[in-house]
Amino acid sequence: MLKKTHSKNEFRDIKRPTFVHRIQNIQELTRNLIVRHPFYSLACMFACMLISAILAFTVMRVNESTKLPKFPGLATHGIIKSSANIIDTYAAMDELEELKQRIALIIQKDSLSHLDSIQLTEALKRYEKIHRNLLQ
Secondary structure, three states: OOOOOOHHHHHOOOOOOOOOEEEHHHHHEEEHHHHOOHHHHHHHHHHHHHHHHHHHHHHHOOOOOOOOOOOOOOOOHHHHHHHHHHHHHHHHHHHHHHHHHHHHHHOOOOOOOOOHHHHHHHHHHHHHHHHHHHHH
């Protein structure tokens, strides 16, 4: 009888498993293990949860909790003062609008009398005074 000699090309036919194939094998083995032994799988899951809870509340716990910053209390006299300022500012702005209308009426006239020029000068002075007070 003749003896058969092996060729080097024979090993090329054997395919090496790929990474995806290995992952699928691991998934299949895990699934079969869980199906065959469900009680042990459930017990392992609860043990992992218990270990995680123990570590979270003991070992990994922060000693000092962060404290909220304390803000100083609001002064009530400042609020009353600022609300009075708001009311005064609103009144001044109303007066400014009224002065603008009065100045516009005087300027629209074709000829100004002595009384009109006095009123215009007074209105412009008052307008400038209120405007300065608002800017301060």
